[in-house]
Amino acid sequence: MTHRSIIHVDMDAFYAQIEQRDNPKLVGKPVIIGGTSSRGVVSTASYEARRYGVYSAMPIEAAKKLCPEGIYLPVNMEKYKKVSSEIYNIFKRYTKIYEPISIDEAFLDVTGKDALEIAKAIKSDIKNELKLTASVGISINKFLAKLASEADKPDGLTIIKKDEILSFLRPLPVNKIWGVGPKMNRELNKLGIYYVRDIQNYDIEVLMSLFGKWGKEIYELSHGIDERPVEPNNLSKSIGEEKTFLKDVCDIDVLLKALKSYSINLSNKLKKRGYLARTISIKIKYKDFTIENRSVTLSIPTRDENIIFDTAKYILLNKFNINKEIRLIGLILSNLIYPEDPLQLSMKI
Ligand SMILES: [Mg+2]
Known part of the structure; x- marks a missing residue:
């Protein structure tokens, strides 16, 4: 096993x-960011608001019931993106x-350097320069570094040393393991698995017979084994939309209409998160359930809905040979990057 410092x-x-930094009147108050429309959801709740039970992704209406005295503010993405690029400059x-x-949020690989000194310096740069x-x-x-940052929020600094890994993991609920969502959590609960220690003690062969490759992965993660590298030029993320038609489709116009609406939605999503996409892919599932994927990687990353749609249209018309009825069409944007990052923008493909 490689010895990395993450x-x-x-x-x-x-x-x-x-917002609390920029307006002293908000300090110590329950501040809820997430638009002022009653149909929106909470983007971020201040720690004061969290005490009322308000959390991210909760509908604003529900938040208002829990915390009527909260201060509700719209998302000022331009401002947050600017702060984000300042933070990345510190990294x-x-x-x-x-x-x-x-x-x-970011991972940094500082293998061969003094990780603790760097972590302290980053925290103090952020505090002194950005308040x-x-x-x-x-x-x-990565898995353990992320658990460590969650262990002592806010303003925390936590190290999980090699000889502390198993004992740190043991008492955590099993859904702290990457990939264990609500559904898998229920499946594991049925097997009597509630905590990471329950996985640590489980027979890996049984886990593999139940969940295949994924069984091996959760077993390894439960022992703190994670070999995924920090990938500098890759958010290793994608966003996409797809829909299964009510009736199987052969009509290009219907497919293009679906792609048009995905392009608009995904472009908005990119704008909201501050990303650009470099790779555009289409997934098609045919009537007989066979699946085909085709993609194009752009020389200039984009978030423009017209460029996304034109590229999707090009892929559909030129890279597929549609002679069967289609059950589902999806559009996926991957190779996402931050435009603020000059290192990534200058990267040639
Ligand atoms: Mg955060």
Whole structure:
């Protein structure tokens, strides 16, 4: 096993913290960012608002019931993106190998350097220069570094050393393992698995017979084994939309109409998250359930709905040979990058 030093930096209640920084009247108050329309959802809740039970992704209406005295503010994405690029500029002082996970979260590979010194320096740079706090985790891989940054929020700094890994993981609920969502959590509960220690003690052969490759993966993660590298030029993320038609389709116009609406929605999603996409793919599932994927990688990354749609149309008309009825069509944007990052923009494909 390679011995890496990985840092995970995660800003605390990022949008809310920025608004509190910029308006002293908001300090100590329950601040909820997420638009002022009653149909929206909460993007970020300040720690004060979380005490009322308000959390991210909750409908604004529900938040207002829990916290009527809260201060509800719209999302000021331009401002948050600017702060984000300032944070990324701080990371660059300490390593070239960093992987943005979202606007306020990144992994840094500092193998061979003093991880603790770097983590302290990043925290203090962020505090002194931007007047904001971050929680930072340090360990030997991404999975553990992220758990470490979550362990002591806000303004935390947690290290999981090699000889502490198993005991750190043991008491955590099993859904702390990457990939264990609500559905898998229920499946595992049925097997009597509630905590990471239950996986640690399970027979790997049985897990593999039940869940295949994924059974091996959760077994390894439960022992703190994660070999995924920090990928500097890759958000290793994608966004997409797809729909299954009510009736199988052969009509190109119907397919193009679906692609048009996906293009608009995905372009909006990119704008909201501050990303650009480099690769555009189409997935088609035919009547007989066979699936085909085709993609194009652009020389200039985009978030423009017309470019996305024109590229999707090009792929559909030129890279598929549609002679069967289609059950489902999907559009996927991957190779996502931050435009603020000059390192990534200058990268040639
Ligand atoms: Mg955060």
